Amino acid sequence: MADTHSTTDAPSTPSGADAGETVDGHDTGPADQPLLRVEDLRTQFGHRDPLVAVDGVGFDLRAGETLGVVGESGAGKSVTVRSIVGLIGDGDVSGSVRWRGEELVGASTRELREVRGSGIGMVFQNAEAAFDPSRTVGAQIVEAVRASREVSKDEAREEAIDLLAEVGIGDPAGRFRDYPHEYSGGMAQRAMVAMALAGEPDLLIADEPTTGLDVSVQAGLVDLLRDLVADRGMSLLLISHDLGVVSQLCERIAVMYAGRIIERGSRKALLGSPRHPYTQAFLRSVPDVDVRRDLEPIGGSPPSLEDPPAGCRFHPRCPAAEAGLCDAAVPPTVRFADGGDDGTSGDGDDAPTDATAHEATCYAYTEDHPGGDAYDRSAVESIEWRGGESR
Numbered sequence: 580m581a582d583t584h585s586t587t588d589a590p591s592t593p594s595g596a597d598a599g600e601t602v603d604g605h606d607t608g609p610a611d612q613p614l615l616r617v618e619d620l621r622t623q624f625g626h627r628d629p630l631v632a633v634d635g636v637g638f639d640l641r642a643g644e645t646l647g648v649v650g651e652s653g654a655g656k657s658v659t660v661r662s663i664v665g666l667i668g669d670g671d672v673s674g675s676v677r678w679r680g681e682e683l684v685g686a687s688t689r690e691l692r693e694v695r696g697s698g699i700g701m702v703f704q705n706a707e708a709a710f711d712p713s714r715t716v717g718a719q720i721v722e723a724v725r726a727s728r729e730v731s732k733d734e735a736r737e738e739a740i741d742l743l744a745e746v747g748i749g750d751p752a753g754r755f756r757d758y759p760h761e762y763s764g765g766m767a768q769r770a771m772v773a774m775a776l777a778g779e780p781d782l783l784i785a786d787e788p789t790t791g792l793d794v795s796v797q798a799g800l801v802d803l804l805r806d807l808v809a810d811r812g813m814s815l816l817l818i819s820h821d822l823g824v825v826s827q828l829c830e831r832i833a834v835m836y837a838g839r840i841i842e843r844g845s846r847k848a849l850l851g852s853p854r855h856p857y858t859q860a861f862l863r864s865v866p867d868v869d870v871r872r873d874l875e876p877i878g879g880s881p882p883s884l885e886d887p888p889a890g891c892r893f894h895p896r897c898p899a900a901e902a903g904l905c906d907a908a909v910p911p912t913v914r915f916a917d918g919g920d921d922g923t924s925g926d927g928d929d930a931p932t933d934a935t936a937h938e939a940t941c942y943a944y945t946e947d948h949p950g951g952d953a954y955d956r957s958a959v960e961s962i963e964w965r966g967g968e969s970r
């Protein structure tokens with residue numbers, strides 16, 4: 580994570596994927612239009628005792644950008660990405676998800692399938708679920724290639740073998756004919772990545788892609804994803820409870836707690852100066868990349884999403900919680916002056932934009948709260964108050 584900044588004025592994007600031009604021959608639309616724009620996403624299961632798994636999530640993702648979403652089990656990470664791609668089953672999704680400007684909330688099954696088949700590729704934790712056990716891996720990748728564009732069977736076969744090679748599977752022509760169960764766990768995961776690439780996606784969504792794998796297999800997969808994102812100029816939306824994996828792959832990180840994003844910022848800002856007490860506790864609960872220290876588990880457990888705490892949802896577990904304040908109304912969004920990119924993109928542009936801003940929803944940085952050493956008010960740039968809703 581070198582903190583060096585480009586000294587030239589020439590704008591350079593790592594992927595060559597300048598917004599407003601074309602990425603892999605696809606029109607990315609107006610220059611200021613993100614690839615993916617999620618606004619006020621809300622997903623509810625059930626009606627009599629509704630469980631709101633995702634509650635007002637929003638973010639932008641531009642061409643070539645990498646965003647990681649972290650949080651404890653049950654925070655709503657998977658439901659967020661499933662809502663984005665229209666794979667939510669019997670849940671109710673509201674808000675807006677625009678893919679290249681096109682609204683996906685309420686889109687037809689056909690439109691959604693088209694987007695998933697070409698624009699957005701997906702990788703999940705469980706490769707077994709991604710493949711039909713009764714057909715060869717090769718046949719399934721061929722099918723994915725042919726579903727996305729018109730190519731002959733032979734061309735699709737060649738492409739599938741190239742894809743298997745690209746994801747690091749040895750003897751790709753031989754492994755093409757194998758059934759999913761003949762692949763090891765790590766290889767099956769790589770094959771699922773190959774299948775996700777079949778439609779030449781501009782965005783790869785990966786939900787816990789390395790979870791449950793051996794450490795060395797995991798490291799190989801992280802390297803593969805990093806190379807693919809760089810080589811293909813893809814955007815990456817990575818969901819993981821593993822901050823290590825996220826920080827190796829993503830320039831921006833969002834932290835989810837009980838269905839909401841409670842802090843977001845560049846990797847450098849988030850890891851270097853976490854602002855939300857939950858983020859601070861989360862960082863202390865996981866191993867540090869370079870410093871050995873004792874891990875402190877976060878006390879308590881995540882709240883029920885059927886009946887979430889009023890005010891800040893973290894207040895029952897928060898060391899900074901103030902009665903009458905944190906448990907009363909939803910906290911304001913505090914923007915910090917240490918936003919901007921993390922210096923690794925080389926574009927020399929450190930001005931915080933809405934997309935790269937460092938923000939946390941917390942009262943500890945406001946005048947209404949006694950504050951404390953961990954809550955540096957001098958870093959605050961602005962505070963956006965909400966309407967005073969209690970939840």
Ligand SMILES: Nc1ncnc2c1ncn2[C@@H]1O[C@H](COP(=O)(O)OP(=O)(O)OP(=O)(O)O)[C@@H](O)[C@H]1O
Pocket residue numbers: 624630632650651652653654655656657658659668669670820884
């Ligand atoms: N189909 C469903 N019906 C009802 N509730 C659901 C459904 N899918 C998910 N949930 C609930 O939504 C909440 C968020 O789940 P989600 O899978 O998004 O969590 P997560 O952050 O991905 O955590 P994990 O690390 O466990 O994958 C959980 O309380 C879960 O039980």
Ligand code: NI
Pocket residue numbers: 656657658786787
């Ligand atoms: Ni999940």
